[in-house]
Amino acid sequence: MVDPLTFEGRKQRARFRAWHRGTREADFMIGGFFDRYQVSWSESELAWFEALLEEDDVDVMAWALQTQPTPPRFEGPLIEKMKSLDYVEIPR
Numbered sequence: 001m002v003d004p005l006t007f008e009g010r011k012q013r014a015r016f017r018a019w020h021r022g023t024r025e026a027d028f029m030i031g032g033f034f035d036r037y038q039v040s041w042s043e044s045e046l047a048w049f050e051a052l053l054e055e056d057d058v059d060v061m062a063w064a065l066q067t068q069p070t071p072p073r074f075e076g077p078l079i080e081k082m083k084s085l086d087y088v089e090i091p092r
Helices: 007-019 024-040 043-053 057-065 077-084
Strands: none
Touching (some): 057 077
């Protein structure tokens, strides 16, 4: 069992939370983003994502879709990657 306080434990918890948001749309967007980019994340990038997971899905999705401005605390390279939407894979 992985210690949830370790970096890898935190990543496993974040992955679960990213893929269990409550709607399929949010799961694909937030979970897909995690799966695509988490491999190279640093401590600070994981902390950013953990903070993002505390936000409402509708807000996170609106920031990624650029229908609402992103709050300053989330501005930076990761939200720019999220805005690209190149990680969303819709199953058929």
